[in-house]
Amino acid sequence: MLKALVTDVDGTITDRRRRINTAAVEAVRTLVDAGITVVFASGNIVCFMDALCKMVGTDGTIIGENGGVYRRGFPGTLRIAGDREACLAAFEELKDYFARKDVELEPFGAQYRFADVAFARNIDPDEAKAVIRDRRLPVRVLDTGFAIHLQALGVSKGTAMRELAGEMELSLAEILAVGDSENDIEMLKAAGIGVAVANAPAETRSAADLVTENAYGDGFVEAVKKYYPDLFSR
Numbered sequence: 001m002l003k004a005l006v007t008d009v010d011g012t013i014t015d016r017r018r019r020i021n022t023a024a025v026e027a028v029r030t031l032v033d034a035g036i037t038v039v040f041a042s043g044n045i046v047c048f049m050d051a052l053c054k055m056v057g058t059d060g061t062i063i064g065e066n067g068g069v070y071r072r073g074f075p076g077t078l079r080i081a082g083d084r085e086a087c088l089a090a091f092e093e094l095k096d097y098f099a100r101k102d103v104e105l106e107p108f109g110a111q112y113r114f115a116d117v118a119f120a121r122n123i124d125p126d127e128a129k130a131v132i133r134d135r136r137l138p139v140r141v142l143d144t145g146f147a148i149h150l151q152a153l154g155v156s157k158g159t160a161m162r163e164l165a166g167e168m169e170l171s172l173a174e175i176l177a178v179g180d181s182e183n184d185i186e187m188l189k190a191a192g193i194g195v196a197v198a199n200a201p202a203e204t205r206s207a208a209d210l211v212t213e214n215a216y217g218d219g220f221v222e223a224v225k226k227y228y229p230d231l232f233s234r
């Protein structure tokens with residue numbers, strides 16, 4: 001029995017322009033009303049996640065900043081798992097590298113981040129990955145399709161999901177996870193069932209137990225209906 005759903009946000013319950021899929025919102029509300037825990041797991045910042053939880057109607061359990069932060073319910077203590085100093089130091093190196101090529105990196109939500117660094121996709125993510133690798137910096141570059149993130153090694157949505165599952169006394173086998181991007185891979189592998197929506201890149205699709213036929217939010221709705229058929233039979 002799948003007692004909890006952990007879902008990515010951008011590209012999974014939205015369209016490619018980040019507009020939320022209203023059928024996905026309805027599906028989440030159906031799960032919540034049936035007593036299924038729904039956790040949003042994203043690269044986004046905590047205040048964005050809180051607004052999303054409030055407006056969709058979950059209990060406020062979140063994974064943010066790609067696992068760098070997580071919290072059980074609105075009243076829970078915010079846990080900070082990432083290493084922001086390491087990410088900021090790596091970001092400075094990337095900034096200098098791209099400045100020499102006359103490209104300015106554009107940080108996203110820097111003043112609101114506790115654990116990671118995110119910036120615009122106006123550079124080739126593979127080039128950033130090569131710089132980090134060549135300099136042996138202790139961070140990972142994650143391309144979400146919406147932003148590029150720097151994250152401490154060993155920190156992911158998957159590690160945060162394990163911690164939250166422990167706090168919620170859930171086994172990983174009881175969790176359905178859905179995602180669309182490389183920042184979802186560990187989470188899809190660790191969950192009892194991992195689903196990639198059709199827009200996911202090959203590496204993410206191969207980490208999943210199932211790839212939906214539909215893309216973006218419609219793929220999310222397809223997955224939820226498949227694994228909770230009784231809740232959507234009418």
Ligand SMILES: O=C(O)COP(=O)(O)O
Pocket residue numbers: 008009010011041042043044118144145146147148181183
């Ligand atoms: O913050 C991002 O870059 C994308 O967020 P996501 O993890 O919800 O897709």
Ligand SMILES: [Mg+2]
Pocket residue numbers: 008009010011012144179180181
């Ligand atoms: Mg995503």
